[in-house]
Amino acid sequence: MTRHIAVIGSGVTGISSALLLLRAGHRVTIIAKDFPAPFETIDPITQINYTSPWGGALFEHPLSITTFSHMKSLFASHPTTAGITFLKGVEYLESPGPEYLSLTPATAASLQLSGFRLLPQSEFPDQKVKWGCEYETYCVNPMVYLSFLLRRFVHRGGRVLKHALRSPVEVFALSERSTPSLKNGGVDAVVNASGFGFGGDGNMFITRGQTVLVAEECDATVTRQNADGSWTFCVPRGFEGGTVIGGTKEVDDWGVEPRPETREKLLRMFKGTCPRILNGKGEFTVMGDIVGRRPSRRGGPRIEGEVLEGGKGFVMHAYGLGGRGYELSWGVAERVVEGVEGYFRALRGESKI
Numbered sequence: 001m002t003r004h005i006a007v008i009g010s011g012v013t014g015i016s017s018a019l020l021l022l023r024a025g026h027r028v029t030i031i032a033k034d035f036p037a038p039f040e041t042i043d044p045i046t047q048i049n050y051t052s053p054w055g056g057a058l059f060e061h062p063l064s065i066t067t068f069s070h071m072k073s074l075f076a077s078h079p080t081t082a083g084i085t086f087l088k089g090v091e092y093l094e095s096p097g098p099e100y101l102s103l104t105p106a107t108a109a110s111l112q113l114s115g116f117r118l119l120p121q122s123e124f125p126d127q128k129v130k131w132g133c134e135y136e137t138y139c140v141n142p143m144v145y146l147s148f149l150l151r152r153f154v155h156r157g158g159r160v161l162k163h164a165l166r167s168p169v170e171v172f173a174l175s176e177r178s179t180p181s182l183k184n185g186g187v188d189a190v191v192n193a194s195g196f197g198f199g200g201d202g203n204m205f206i207t208r209g210q211t212v213l214v215a216e217e218c219d220a221t222v223t224r225q226n227a228d229g230s231w232t233f234c235v236p237r238g239f240e241g242g243t244v245i246g247g248t249k250e251v252d253d254w255g256v257e258p259r260p261e262t263r264e265k266l267l268r269m270f271k272g273t274c275p276r277i278l279n280g281k282g283e284f285t286v287m288g289d290i291v292g293r294r295p296s297r298r299g300g301p302r303i304e305g306e307v308l309e310g311g312k313g314f315v316m317h318a319y320g321l322g323g324r325g326y327e328l329s330w331g332v333a334e335r336v337v338e339g340v341e342g343y344f345r346a347l348r349g350e351s352k353i
Contacts, residue, residue, distance in 0.1 A: 002027055003188040003344060006171045010035045010160075012142075012325045013318055014193035015149045016333040021191070022156050024337050029187075030153065031171065033164040036146035063331030065112050070330035071138050083144030085238035088115070088220040089137035092124065092273065094227040096131035108135070125273050128227070137221055140326060141237040167200075168192045168315045169308065189314045189340050195295040197319045203298040204320060208253035208291065210262050211246035215285035218243045218277045222270075232269040234277065242287055243277070245270045249323075251296070258289030296322040303332055305339040314343045 003026050007018045010032035018028045075084045093100055108116035119132035154160065165171065171190045197204050223233040235244040245266055267284050270277070278284065297320030306315045316339045318332050 003340075004029070004186065005189050005191060005340060006031055006187045007191040007193055008032065008165060008168060008171065009193035009195060009319075010146075010150070011193065011195060012146060012149075012329045013195075013321060013332055014191070015146065015153060016329040017191055017193055017318060017336040018158055019149060019153050019156070020330075020333045020337045021340065022153065022158055024341065026340075027157070027159075028153075029159040029161055031161045031163050031165060031174075033162070035160065035162065036143065036150055063335075064324075064327040066331035066334055067327055067329055068112075068138070071140075075138070078148070081144075082148050083141040083146075083239055084138055085140075085236065086136065086138045087236065088134050090119075090134045090220050090222045091132060092129040092222075092224040093131045094128045094225065100131050103133070108133075125224075125275075129224070134220075139221060139236050139238060141239040141241040142326070144239050144241070165194075165198075167198055168194075169313070172313050187313075189316065189343060191336055191340065192315050192317045192319055193336075194319055195321075197295070197297075197302065197317070201297070201302065201320070203302075205252055205296050205298070206254065207294040207296045207322060208248065208250040208255060209246065209294055209323060210248045210250075210258055210266075211244050211290045212263050212266050212284075213242050213244055213287040213290055214267075215242050215287055216277050216279070216281075218274065222274045224269075224273045232266065232273055234270060234274065244290070245284075249294075254293075256291060258291050263289055294323045295320055301328070301332070303335050303339075305343055307343070314340075316340050316343070 005018075005021050005026050005028050007014050007021070007028060007030045010030050014030060014032065015036075018030050021028045071084055072086075074082045075086060078084075103118075105116055105118070113135045115134070115136035117134050119134060124132055150160075163174070168190045171187055174187075192198070196206075218234050218236045221233070221235055223231065225231055231247065231249075233246050235246075237243065247266065248262060263286070267286075271284075301320045301322075302317045304317055306317060307313075308315065316336050318336050321328055321332070
């Protein structure tokens with residue numbers, strides 16, 4: 001029996017989940033206040049909470065193994081249109097923990113880290129770095145990638161509805177009125193990929209992130225963990241999208257304006273770590289500052305189903321991924337499909353959720 005699923009959120013988690021739900025045979029509608037658009041048209045102040053357009057992708061979490069596989073497949077079938085670039089990832093650590101010091105090519109292979117190589121000291125940028133490695137990874141140009149996913153979704157029969165919601169429960173009420181995108185048989189389940197979770201989760205908090213977009217292209221993702229716990233990194237966007245240099249993680253900081261002193265520090269630190277990005281030039285060509293609010297959650301993302309009180313509906317939650325939406329997106333999307341279909345099996349009396 002075909003079910004109608006409403007997915008709240010048009011970020012990378014929401015669209016990825018919607019595509020897999022379509023593939024599973026369901027009818028799917030994405031409901032969101034903001035939808036993917038070109039970088040040049042996005043207002044960084046009024047759309048500060050819609051952070052997917054500012055992202056990239058780095059590779060480090062078990063759920064990202066699934067995402068890596070999906071990205072490989074999409075890149076193989078759409079190398080010039082999906083917005084995905086495969087390239088080398090480089091990591092430097094000033095104060096590596098035992099989990100890094102014990103990492104060998106054999107253990108890296110068991111973790112499915114492709115192309116892993118420990119770097120000799122001669123390849124470190126300076127004497128502060130005590131450990132380094134490289135591996136195969138990918139980056140996305142988020143505007144190109146999200147637009148590509150949304151086109152695939154619509155082309156495969158998905159529907160979209162631009163609407164600002166106050167609660168996941170509101171979707172069931174919307175489906176009862178003459179909303180064309182939802183009226184077709186009502187809504188059987190809701191996926192809450194809203195990012196922030198609508199304010200009812202006491203574990204949620206925002207993390208302000210400031211990065212800089214520069215015109216220079218880099219041939220690798222470069223990440224450096226400093227001894228004081230701060231980070232410097234770059235995420236090349238590819239497709240003439242420049243390179244994102246970062247970054248900050250400022251908990252419960254609601255500031256929307258970019259801070260010039262932060263920009264100067266980020267550029268100075270990355271120049272010291274990877275001077276080759278400038279190709280002999282003295283300074284970066286800055287295209288703009290990026291400030292986003294990452295929806296973070298104590299205890300990690302919420303990826304679980306909830307049967308509403310009185311059996312009035314089912315909500316599959318998939319939010320609170322912080323700044324890791326891209327790298328976990330397809331892994332989370334598979335969990336979403338498992339949760340939704342588990343609920344429908346339970347309705348049929350086949351199993352528990």
